Amino acid sequence: MQKFKLFINNEWVDALSGKTYEVLDPAKNEPIAEVALADTKDVDRAVRAAKEAFDSGVWSELEGDERAEYMLKAAQLMKKRSKELARWETLQSGKPITESEDVDMPYSVRAMEYFANQAREIKGEVIPIPGKYAFDYVTYEPYGVVGSIVPWNFPLHLATRTLCPAIATGNTVVLKPSSLTPITAILLGEILVEAGFPPGVVNVVSGPGETTGSAILSHPDINMISFTGSLDVGGKVLEASARPRIKKVVLELGGKGPFIAEPDCNIGAAVNSLIEGFCLNQGEVCCASTRLFLHQDIYQEFMDELANKVNSLRIGDTLDHATQMGSLISKGELERVDTCVHEAVKNGANLVCGGKQFTDPPCQSGNYYQPTILDNVTNDMKCAQEEIFGPVLVVIKYRELKEAIKQANDSNFGLSATIWTEDLRTLYWTARKLNAGTVWMNTNIKSKIEAPYGGNKDSGLGRENGTAGLKEYLKVKNNILFVGEKYDNFYGFK
Ligand code: NAD
Numbered sequence: 001m002q003k004f005k006l007f008i009n010n011e012w013v014d015a016l017s018g019k020t021y022e023v024l025d026p027a028k029n030e031p032i033a034e035v036a037l038a039d040t041k042d043v044d045r046a047v048r049a050a051k052e053a054f055d056s057g058v059w060s061e062l063e064g065d066e067r068a069e070y071m072l073k074a075a076q077l078m079k080k081r082s083k084e085l086a087r088w089e090t091l092q093s094g095k096p097i098t099e100s101e102d103v104d105m106p107y108s109v110r111a112m113e114y115f116a117n118q119a120r121e122i123k124g125e126v127i128p129i130p131g132k133y134a135f136d137y138v139t140y141e142p143y144g145v146v147g148s149i150v151p152w153n154f155p156l157h158l159a160t161r162t163l164c165p166a167i168a169t170g171n172t173v174v175l176k177p178s179s180l181t182p183i184t185a186i187l188l189g190e191i192l193v194e195a196g197f198p199p200g201v202v203n204v205v206s207g208p209g210e211t212t213g214s215a216i217l218s219h220p221d222i223n224m225i226s227f228t229g230s231l232d233v234g235g236k237v238l239e240a241s242a243r244p245r246i247k248k249v250v251l252e253l254g255g256k257g258p259f260i261a262e263p264d265c266n267i268g269a270a271v272n273s274l275i276e277g278f279c280l281n282q283g284e285v286c287c288a289s290t291r292l293f294l295h296q297d298i299y300q301e302f303m304d305e306l307a308n309k310v311n312s313l314r315i316g317d318t319l320d321h322a323t324q325m326g327s328l329i330s331k332g333e334l335e336r337v338d339t340c341v342h343e344a345v346k347n348g349a350n351l352v353c354g355g356k357q358f359t360d361p362p363c364q365s366g367n368y369y370q371p372t373i374l375d376n377v378t379n380d381m382k383c384a385q386e387e388i389f390g391p392v393l394v395v396i397k398y399r400e401l402k403e404a405i406k407q408a409n410d411s412n413f414g415l416s417a418t419i420w421t422e423d424l425r426t427l428y429w430t431a432r433k434l435n436a437g438t439v440w441m442n443t444n445i446k447s448k449i450e451a452p453y454g455g456n457k458d459s460g461l462g463r464e465n466g467t468a469g470l471k472e473y474l475k476v477k478n479n480i481l482f483v484g485e486k487y488d489n490f491y492g493f494k
Contacts, residue, residue, distance in 0.1 A: 004035045004182065006042055006206065007189030009049035010199035016041045021207075023183065026094035027318045027327040027366040033092075035182050038205035043174065043215035046203035050145040050172040051221050053200030060142050060170035064119040067168060071116030073195040078109045081191065085156060085184050090318050092181045093152060094327035094367065095281050097319050103280075107157040110449045111465075115164035118470050122169065133484035140474035142170035143248055144223035147216040149209075149237070150185075151229045152178035152329050153284040159185045161449070161464050162226040162250075167201060169473040174203045174222065176213055180329055182206035209233060217241070224248040224473070231387075231458050238461075250462035250472050252286070252454055254387040255415030258408035259289035259444070260430065262401065262421035263297040266442075270420040271305045273444035274393070277418065279313060279371050280445060282328055283391035286459075287416035289444060291384055292395045293404040299397055303375070307353050310371045315358050327366040328390060334367040337390030341372055344383035349394065350376040379407040387413070401430065409435045414456030418444050437463070 003020075005012040019037040024030060038046070054060050059067070078085070085108075086100035095104075127136040148162040155177055166173050177185040185204050192202050205212055213233075216222060217240035225247050227237045234253045241247040259277060261270050277289030294302055318326040328334045334357060341355050354372030375395040377384050384394050398404040408417055417436040419427060427441040437455045438447060447453050452468035454460050462472050 004186045006036045007204040008046045037207040038212045040215040046174045049200035054172040058198040059201045067119045068116040075112035077191045088183045096323040096326045108160040111160035111164040114449045115168035119168035135481040139477045146171045146224045147222040148175045148226045152181040155181035156184040165470045179208045226250045228252040251460040253460045256413045257289045257416045258291045259418040260293045263295045264422045265420035277444045278393045340388045349374040412458040415459035
């Protein structure tokens with residue numbers, strides 16, 4: 001079994017306690033790696049390395065062009081090792097290999113490339129001051145040490161989505177991947193060393209949230225936290241960010257994406273995009289389309305096509321390129337998803353398809369779950385309000401679009417929403433009314449590193465990706481230079 005250490009100050013080190021833990025392949029529930037477990041002391045070591053790298057200026061004082069060169073070299077090396085990284089991503093997360101190769105790796109490489117080029121574009125502003133006595137200019141500066149905490153569903157993609165803008169802007173980073181999926185983030189360390197990154201710019205510490213994550217949240221020398229994960233832990237991050245001093249926080253949390261299908265929509269295409277929306281990555285996607293609002297006039301036709309296609313999805317060996325759906329991340333998640341489905345049925349939902357563990361060979365020892373559709377659901381039911389985070393879709397019938405929009409917005413989440421219709425005006429006005437960080441119109445689930453991503457309400461605070469994401473990692477400084485002939489103070493002092 002392969003062993004992985006902590007990556008601190010460009011070195012691979014054991015945890016000071018000597019503790020390790022096993023990482024499992026969720027598709028088989030078998031161990032695939034042994035990984036060092038970082039506690040408070042290891043996190044402190046990583047933060048000290050990051051702080052020293054920041055304070056010394058080896059990274060923060062480089063020209064944006066120079067940081068860009070390091071990052072572009074890293075992107076090239078990531079591409080070179082993308083098959084190997086994709087394989088580890090699949091082994092540790094249970095996602096199909098095609099998805100690791102075609103989604104996770106290209107997004108991770110693109111984050112490195114895109115933010116490398118953004119490093120060259122960080123500009124200031126000049127503010128016109130009446131009276132011409134002062135030259136007022138605004139500069140954007142890095143925060144210092146950023147603590148990045150990410151989940152297990154897109155391990156390297158979500159790690160690079162926070163790491164790349166953080167380092168492009170001159171910050172240094174302590175990154176904590178999920179304890180379930182730490183391997184690709186640790187391997188990224190090898191790539192950064194080969195690309196010539198100075199020691200301490202990026203550090204990777206693995207371990208459980210309560211130990212390693214908490215140590216990051218409470219460290220006094222961390223100036224900013226970028227957190228991607230659940231609403232529950234997001235709340236803890238926000239509370240902890242006030243102690244021992246205020247930290248800048250970005251939160252990327254959960255969702256319960258509505259998908260509205262109008263009667264004139266292209267049913268075939270809408271159905272395909274909906275299946276992508278709730279079955280991609282086994283439904284373990286924050287912006288998954290999990291609440292279908294289906295117009296009564298197309299209800300039966302749409303549902304028949306949906307159920308047919310869902311039943312023909314290929315669930316299987318995660319390393320087989322023909323597999324379309326893999327395994328949920330853990331036994332615990334499998335049981336939790338199954339409980340949510342059973343509770344929904346007990347509360348009156350009707351099971352259209354799925355509803356149990358998938359155990360056909362070769363999946364019998366993994367955490368596979370059948371893609372599941374529940375109809376006869378109302379928007380106030382728990383299954384329509386809470387994130388299930390598995391391949392589970394609830395269906396709500398509607399008569400009028402305004403009623404569907406109202407219910408779509410009647411959710412504590414506001415991450416993403418989707419509308420399908422052939423009417424351009426309806427698309428435009430519905431998008432304006434939907435309370436979500438991303439609205440897809442006649443498409444679904446695709447987001448780009450170049451465009452802002454994030455949520456409203458309980459779905460988070462701030463944005464990742466795009467120039468909006470880049471700005472999150474920069475603090476604003478206003479600079480006022482007196483350029484008048486004689487200083488004339490307010491109090492009339494001579
Ligand atoms: P999680 O909140 O349990 O864990 C996320 C990270 O936080 C992990 O690294 C975990 O170890 C760490 N953590 C857990 N407890 C902690 C604590 N007390 N202190 C500090 N760190 C702690 O989430 P998860 O189960 O790994 O991921 C699934 C969730 O992530 C879903 O809710 C999903 O919607 C959300 N998510 C959101 C986005 C987004 O961009 N909005 C993207 C992916 C996933």
